[in-house]
Amino acid sequence: MLIQFVNPLNSSALAFPILECIHIVGFALSIGTIAIVDFRLLDIGLRRQTPAQLAKDTAVWTMVGLGIMLLSGMALYSSDPDMYYLNYAFLGKMLFLILAILFNYTVHRKVVAAGASPGKTKLVACISILLWMGVVFGGIFIGFLNPTLDLKKV
């Protein structure tokens, strides 16, 4: 049985681009605050603070950013779920997103809080940055792997 439902997002031409802008601000805030900690692990940026201190003080903004990013992302997804589901870039993006979030709240958190050898610390920072880069790349390639995505439709 098909449920008749018209997504209100698709009835306004402005809804999708506005959500995209919110999505960008969300990931600048979430990935950006995680990156501040990663750069600290690489001895770049706020070096007068410890990584643990930095992570603690940015945690709330990382969460706010993640919330904005995930909610706006789900709304964007809802505009054309079939297309996204069939798009390899989107699937790759979801894989990177799950890995990045898991990594951030397990291995990354542990190394930031308890410290590790310099080599391991830098490796963790690089993995974190690469995972989040994978998420961003996946997002951009959604539109390039599937040019049938009709932006006028939304």
Place this chain on the structure above:
Amino acid sequence: MLLSFAQFIQSTAFFTELRGSGYVYPVILSLHMVTIALFGGMILMTDMRLLGLAMRSYPVSDVIDQFRTPKRIGFVVMVALGLLMACCKAEEYYYNDWFRLKMALLAVVALHALIFRRRVYNRAAELDGMSSLPAGAKLAAGISLVLWIGIACAGRGIGYIEPPLDKIHAQFFEVPTASPQGAVTTAYRH
């Protein structure tokens, strides 16, 4: 003048190749977005520190002085990647209102630096002991926040404007039509 320069720069062999290179262009765009992800947080946190919203336990000078170099490096990388893309489609973007707005906002960022660098950012140490920051510092941070979010949104807007095909002279011009093969469509135009 500006239009003929745009036509010249996009017709150079390098940018013609880049425009027709299929997946090189989205890689550059992705890296441009990666710089937002990696360095945008530094801008947001610096502004929010000045507004008293984040990192309040850190001295203002710690945040401003230590982020300065990485932010500059990020900015240079971001602009370099942006320039590569803009030169590919210089003629199309000449007509694009969101691109014009983005450039105007970037000019205002330069103006912002001219006005506030000496008054706020280069005097961060003086702000350290203050219980509440002066209005000028908060104004600088608020304007910066609005400008950078505006630049990101204007950048997103660029992609929504259909190029005026009758006016474009670019070879390997990407025509935004559906392709069942799922590859980036290119067409030759003279």
